[in-house]
Amino acid sequence: AQSVAQPEDQVNVAEGNPLTVKCTYSVSGNPYLFWYVQYPNRGLQFLLKYITGDNLVKGSYGFEAEFNKSQTSFHLKKPSALVSDSALYFCAVRDGRNNDMRFGAGTRLTVKP
């Protein structure tokens, strides 16, 4: 079965510093990977996806993610964190056999001024 893992429950960074939120995947076949962000009392908002092609994927709000096949990772990154980036981040994988989307446990990012 397709799955993703987010090894960190919580990530704390100072404003202006680079941030990384980690995700590893386990899939059979080609991986279809996504990052979503969730702000309090809101639904999930799509940030970026990897389907095929370049290993560095650029997304919304200055976020990017690096697909690494050898390490089976898809880490989310941003060069300079903002306080407003504080939220819950989910990595997800799409099952190619159906419409299912499987989410990681989530990582709470806190950016301190």
Add this chain to the structure above:
Amino acid sequence: DTEVTQTPKHLVMGMTNKKSLKCEQHMGHRAMYWYKQKAKKPPELMFVYSYEKLSINESVPSRFSPECPNSSLLNLHLHALQPEDSALYLCASSQDRGPGYWQPQHFGDGTRLSIL
């Protein structure tokens, strides 16, 4: 603003009540989803509709009954719920087939449900 609209935003109901959650999208998506999300946890898939037909039911108790009256609407009928059913219920939609199949799911802001 989200392109998937869910109503109501909040719902408090007793264990004997019957209520419905509603979801609407006008993006032409033919796949629609219901998720349940507990606090600080990832969304858990409940149901998937593809072209208005139920394609996935993740062993959800029968007190939850989904309905897809047309390609833009998705309902979740609730009856005799338990306190543990209190959660945020999220609706999502996506393209189902063709070149857009790998496009992301679009989520509504959810209905926060509390069972007394």
